[in-house]
Amino acid sequence: MAASNENLKNMIGQEYKDGFVTDIESDSFPPGLSEDVIRAISAKKDEPEFLLEWRLEAYRHWLTMKHPEWAFVEFPKIDFQEISYYSAPKSMEDGPKSLDEVDPELISTYNKLGIPLEEQMRLAGVAVDAVFDSVSVATTFKDKLYEAGVIFCSFSEAVKEHPELIKQYLGTVVSQYDNFYAALNAAVFSDGSFVYIPKGVRCPMELSTYFRINAANTGQFERTLIIADEGSHVSYLEGCTAPMRDENQLHAAVVELVILKDAEIKYSTVQNWYPGDENGVGGIYNFVTKRAECREENAKVSWTQVETGSAITWKYPSVVLKGDNSIGEFYSVALTNNYQQADTGTKMIHYGKNTSSTIISKGISAGHGQNTYRGLVKMGRNAENARNYTQCDSLLMGDQCGAHTFPYIETKNPSATLEHEASTSKISEDQLFYCMQRGISAEDAVSMIVNGFCKEVFKELPMEFAVEAQALLGISLEGSVG
Amino acid sequence: MLKIENLHVSVEGKEILNGINLEIGAGEVHAIMGPNGSGKSTLSYILAGREGYDITEGRVLFNGKDLLDMSVEERAWAGVFLAFQYPVEVPGVSNIYFLKAALNGIRKHEGLSELDAMDFITRVKGKMKDLDMDEKFLYRAVNEGFSGGEKKRNEILQMSVLEPSLCLLDETDSGLDIDALQIVAEGVNRLRDPNRSFVLITHYQRLLDYIKPDYVHVLAHGKVVKSGGPELALELEKHGYAWVEEKLAS
Numbered sequence: 183m184a185a186s187n188e189n190l191k192n193m194i195g196q197e198y199k200d201g202f203v204t205d206i207e208s209d210s211f212p213p214g215l216s217e218d219v220i221r222a223i224s225a226k227k228d229e230p231e232f233l234l235e236w237r238l239e240a241y242r243h244w245l246t247m248k249h250p251e252w253a254f255v256e257f258p259k260i261d262f263q264e265i266s267y268y269s270a271p272k273s274m275e276d277g278p279k280s281l282d283e284v285d286p287e288l289i290s291t292y293n294k295l296g297i298p299l300e301e302q303m304r305l306a307g308v309a310v311d312a313v314f315d316s317v318s319v320a321t322t323f324k325d326k327l328y329e330a331g332v333i334f335c336s337f338s339e340a341v342k343e344h345p346e347l348i349k350q351y352l353g354t355v356v357s358q359y360d361n362f363y364a365a366l367n368a369a370v371f372s373d374g375s376f377v378y379i380p381k382g383v384r385c386p387m388e389l390s391t392y393f394r395i396n397a398a399n400t401g402q403f404e405r406t407l408i409i410a411d412e413g414s415h416v417s418y419l420e421g422c423t424a425p426m427r428d429e430n431q432l433h434a435a436v437v438e439l440v441i442l443k444d445a446e447i448k449y450s451t452v453q454n455w456y457p458g459d460e461n462g463v464g465g466i467y468n469f470v471t472k473r474a475e476c477r478e479e480n481a482k483v484s485w486t487q488v489e490t491g492s493a494i495t496w497k498y499p500s501v502v503l504k505g506d507n508s509i510g511e512f513y514s515v516a517l518t519n520n521y522q523q524a525d526t527g528t529k530m531i532h533y534g535k536n537t538s539s540t541i542i543s544k545g546i547s548a549g550h551g552q553n554t555y556r557g558l559v560k561m562g563r564n565a566e567n568a569r570n571y572t573q574c575d576s577l578l579m580g581d582q583c584g585a586h587t588f589p590y591i592e593t594k595n596p597s598a599t600l601e602h603e604a605s606t607s608k609i610s611e612d613q614l615f616y617c618m619q620r621g622i623s624a625e626d627a628v629s630m631i632v633n634g635f636c637k638e639v640f641k642e643l644p645m646e647f648a649v650e651a652q653a654l655l656g657i658s659l660e661g662s663v664g
Numbered sequence: 665m666l667k668i669e670n671l672h673v674s675v676e677g678k679e680i681l682n683g684i685n686l687e688i689g690a691g692e693v694h695a696i697m698g699p700n701g702s703g704k705s706t707l708s709y710i711l712a713g714r715e716g717y718d719i720t721e722g723r724v725l726f727n728g729k730d731l732l733d734m735s736v737e738e739r740a741w742a743g744v745f746l747a748f749q750y751p752v753e754v755p756g757v758s759n760i761y762f763l764k765a766a767l768n769g770i771r772k773h774e775g776l777s778e779l780d781a782m783d784f785i786t787r788v789k790g791k792m793k794d795l796d797m798d799e800k801f802l803y804r805a806v807n808e809g810f811s812g813g814e815k816k817r818n819e820i821l822q823m824s825v826l827e828p829s830l831c832l833l834d835e836t837d838s839g840l841d842i843d844a845l846q847i848v849a850e851g852v853n854r855l856r857d858p859n860r861s862f863v864l865i866t867h868y869q870r871l872l873d874y875i876k877p878d879y880v881h882v883l884a885h886g887k888v889v890k891s892g893g894p895e896l897a898l899e900l901e902k903h904g905y906a907w908v909e910e911k912l913a914s
Contacts, residue, residue, distance in 0.1 A: 611715075616752035619712050620766035620822065621740035621773075630765060634756025634805065 198456055201426030204291040204396050208315070210269035213399060215262050217241060220369055223268050227338050227372075230345055233352075240358035240368035247362050253525040254554040254586055255494050257430070257467065265432060267370045269397040270317040284320050288312075295423060297392045308419070309334055311375045311391045313404055318373045323387065330386050332416075333378040337405055340376035347378055351409055355438035355475045355502070363434040364471040367403045371436070374404035379414035379445070388644060390419035393433075395455075395466065401432040408438070410445035412478075417448040419647055422491070426456050428464045430493060439474035441481035443505065447474065448484045450643050452651050455491035462521025462550070465493025472499035476508030476534075484511035485528065486642045488651040493522060498556065500529035503537035503568075510539040513639040517655060518551025518583070527557035527588075532565040532598070541572040544636050547583035554586040561598035568598045576606040577635050579628075629655070665690045665861050666711075666731075666830060671722035673703075673710055673886075680706045682886035683722070688830075691858040695872055695897060696865045698883035699905040704865045705749060707883070708834045711863075712746040713739050726830065740766075741773040745828035747819040749835040754806035759818070762806045763788060763825055770826060791824040795851050812839035820851040831855070832863045837871040849874030869901035882908050 211219060220241055224234040249259075271285060284299070292299050292312055299312055299320050309323035311334065318336030327334045333344060341348050358368035375391040395402045410416055422433075433455065439447050449472075458465025468491075474483040485499040501510030512528040530539035545553040559570045576585035587604055609631050617627035633640070633652055640648050666688040673681040681703045688694050698704050710717060711724065713736040724731040726742065734742065754762065768778045779787070792799060795817050807815050816836055823831055833852070837845055852862065852875050864875060872880070872894065880896040881888045884905070889912055890896065900908070 610752075612752045613754055615712075615714055615736065616748065617754070617762075617766075618736040619740055619746050620762070620826070621737055621769035622762075622765050623737050623769065626765060626769070630757055630762070631754060634754055637756035 198426055200295055200423035200454065201456055202294065204287060206285065206287050206396070207272040208269050208397050209272050210266050210397055210400065213264050213266045215265070215267060215370070219267055223370060223372055226268065227341065229341055232349065233341060236353065236358060237369050240365050241370075243359045244362070244365035244369055247365060250362050253496050254552065254556075254588075255496060255523040255525050257494055257523075260432065260467070262366070264399070265401045266397070266399055267401060267403070268372055269315040269400040270372075271314060288314060291394065291396075292392065295392070295394070297421070308388045308390055311336060311389075313373055313375070313391060313393045315395060315397050315400060315402060318375070327385070327387070327389075331380040331383050332385050333376065334389050335376055337371075337374040337376050337407070340407075344376070344378070347409065348376075348407070351407060351438070351440055353438075355440060355473050356436050356471050361471060363469045364436050367405060367434050367436045367471070370401075371403045371405040374406045374435070376406075377408040377416065377418065379410045379416045381411045382413045383411075384414065385416040388417045388419055390421065393420070393422040395431060395433065399429065399431075401434065403433075404435050406435070406437040407440075408447060408449075409440045410442060410447050410481075412442045413444045415446045417644060418450070419644065420449070420451045421454070423454050423456070426459070426464065430458075430465060430467055432467045432469070433492075435470045435472075437470070437472040437499075439483060441474060441476045441478075441483050441508075443478035444480045446482040446484075449474070449486070449499070450647055451485075451487040451489075452647055452654065453487065453489045453491050453495070454654060457491045457522050458493040458520065460520045460549075462493070465522070466491065468492035468495045468497065470497040472497060473502065474500070474510070475502045476505050476510065476537075478508075479505040479534070480507045481505045482509040482511075484513070484642065486513040486639065487515070487526075488639070488643070488654070489514070489516040489524060489526060490654050492524070495522075495524040495526050498527050498529055500531065501539065502531045502533070503539065503565075504533045505537075506534040507536045508534055509537070511642075512539075512541045512543070513642045514542070515544045515546070515636045515639045515651070515655070516553055517546045518548070518553045520549040520551065522549075523552045525554040525556055527555045529558040529560070530570055531558075531560045531562070532568040532570070533562040534568075535564065535566040536568065537565060538569040539571075541570070541574075542638050543572075543574045544639055545574070545576045545585050546579070546632060546635070547576070547585050548579040549583060551583045552586070553584065554588065556588045556590075558590040558592070559600060560591075561593035561595050561600070563594045565595045566597050568595065570598075570600045572600075572602045574602075574604045575635065577632065578606065578608045665727060667725040669723050669725075671710070671724065672720045673706060674718050674720055675716065679720075680717075680886050681710070684886070684888060686881065686888060688861050688863065690861060691856075692879065693856070693862040693864065693875065693877045695877040695880045696863060696883055697867070697869075697880060697897060697900060700867075702883040703886040704883055705834055708746055708832045708863070708865055711739075711832055712736065712744060737769070740828075741770055743829035745823050745826060745831050747816075747823060747831065747833040747836050749838065751807045751810075751815040751819055753808045755808050757806050758803050759806050760785075760788070760802040763822060766822065767825060788821075788825055791821055794824070794854060795821055796847050797821060813841065813844040816840055816848055817844065817851075820848050824851060824855060827855075829859060830861050830863070832865070834865045835867060836864070837866055837868065845871065846874060869897045872897045884908055884912070
């Protein structure tokens with residue numbers, strides 16, 4: 183149906199609605215990377231010696247590493263000396279303040295993004311840590327959470343207030359040598375969020391971090407560390423946006439989750455970094471290492487991600503299932519439109535007995551988008567009766583895009599069970615005609631069919647996020663089919 | 665209501681409809697019969713606006729407006745409904761959500777407000793009862809995993825909820841057992857109204873035992889070769905389509 187491909191193209195040509203720039207005076211490092219730069223970041227943060235040493239070890243190791251080439255993505259070589267590794271609004275120089283003291287320009291930026299930081303305006307039940315370029319500008323409901331024993335603050339603050347927790351857990355899931363971008367992050371990370379849920383506590387509200395890149399030519403390198411102590415439970419949400427710029431910008435984050443006995447973390451992401459324009463100019467390179475470790479028995483973690491942004495997405499939220507009976511889940515929707523490229527998936531590493539994992543991946547490709555699922559399911563020697571179920575579905579819109587699947591399986595235990603299902607489909611002419619014949623407009627029909635395709639993932643998202651994700655998918659595909 | 669004048673349609677240079685003339689008045693029920701490949705389904709697709717056909721000659725007026733000039737959705741909003749021969753599956757989209765989107769799409773264009781959830785569900789449940797459909801159908805994905813009979817019943821449910829003015833039924837009887845056929849036919853009969861017209865496209869006379877047509881047309885080689893009253897269908901049933909061909913030849 184030639185006509186629908188034409189319409190598909192029109193519908194894709196939508197505006198990125200969060201692409202504005204905040205005009206604010208920043209304190210930025212000149213571009214360049216060296217031990218001095220790392221020392222300077224560490225000094226800005228007034229960090230203890232052990233952390234500086236940790237950074238420098240990572241950096242020295244990074245210098246010996248080669249840029250990885252195995253992902254199914256293409257982009258020009260990154261010159262790491264051309265990036266500025268630190269940028270913070272001038273008004274934030276003295277570290278996070280109370281909300282009354284935060285620059286109104288920053289507050290209005292978050293308002294514009296639909297993330298009001300004033301607690302009375304915020305939807306009850308969601309606490310936010312707002313990260314702007316290299317610093318956390320505010321964390322809401324901190325005191326209320328503290329009453330419940332929950333620590334929720336910026337990473338920098340955690341380093342100061344809870345160094346013992348940082349020392350105990352930092353780098354224990356993703357070491358500072360783990361991979362090229364994780365090592366780079368370890369060397370230069372500037373802020374991020376820190377969460378500790380004490381024993382037996384069910385976190386009284388949803389926690390969330392909202393990442394915003396604003397400054398040009400700056401990389402954002404943040405680190406998130408969440409620890410769920412025995413029998414605790416937390417639901418954590420993550421959102422991200424950036425201005426529209428012609429240059430590509432690097433975002434290389436690390437997320438570490440530690441889940442102890444009988445605890446559970448539910449981690450949800452709606453990733454809406456600027457994807458570049460319709461010709462593939464600009465956009466964020468999103469190279470992220472996310473890993474959870476179910477360290478003790480009956481631990482449970484669930485990653486849910488909706489990826490509509492970034493020029494290039496390269497990430498594999500993974501789970502190491504060490505504790506017996508622990509559970510890992512991965513639910514993902516990745517959309518690539520225009521010239522976006524996504525190489526995303528997960529790793530489920532089973533070490534404990536009776537561990538189980540579920541992978542549901544939905545890839546949608548439109549325009550010239552390239553969408554790759556890459557996954558590893560590994561059953562260790564002691565993973566008696568471990569189980570995995572994997573389902574990878576791809577939906578193609580138009581005839582210029584691509585969907586690729588690379589599932590890897592390694593098993594060293596004969597009692598393990600693995601199931602894998604995969605499908606590739608197109609939004610068919612028949613489906614569109616059927617919907618339109620019933621009086622549903624072409625755009626609504628596409629959005630309905632795509633949402634139907636993603637349903638199994640959306641139902642895993644917290645309510646508020648599910649609505650946002652559906653709307654975002656609708657906007658990202660506007661004009662996609664006729 | 666509907667006036668088809670000298671309609672010629674071809675696909676990839678091959679002529680499928682070859683000068684169709686038909687006039688359907690408000691409240692009338694017309695049956696279009698004919699052998700396989702006579703162009704029956706093509707006619708229903710053309711009226712509903714499916715792409716992929718070349719209309720080389722002729723015109724179609726719907727309530728005085730040029731139907732062929734309207735998009736698929738515009739035709740639906742104007743009251744054209746096609747009950748599909750092979751209803752399409754829409755995975756992950758529940759029947760109730762689909763119906764609601766369709767109804768509100770149409771209401772929007774009639775300048776009506778969206779039906780609220782309670783009014784909507786009451787309306788749908790009543791119609792489902794008439795069609796002997798279990799309420800659990802509402803929460804299943806559109807046509808996914810439905811049996812042939814369930815799909816056809818679902819088409820009639822949509823038709824009853826959307827209340828179109830021109831109903832095109834494309835071989836709705838195919839794949840139905842006799843009980844299901846009766847239920848579907850009753851559903852259609854219940855919708856008969858002085859302001860609503862029906863075009864029944866069928867291969868067999870048996871549907872017409874339950875839905876009495878006002879007129880019967882025989883389509884062969886892309887042309888209406890014979891028109892008459894309900895008795896024409898009986899004659900066809902008796903003599904087969906070869907009889908029409910013979911008559912034409914003589």
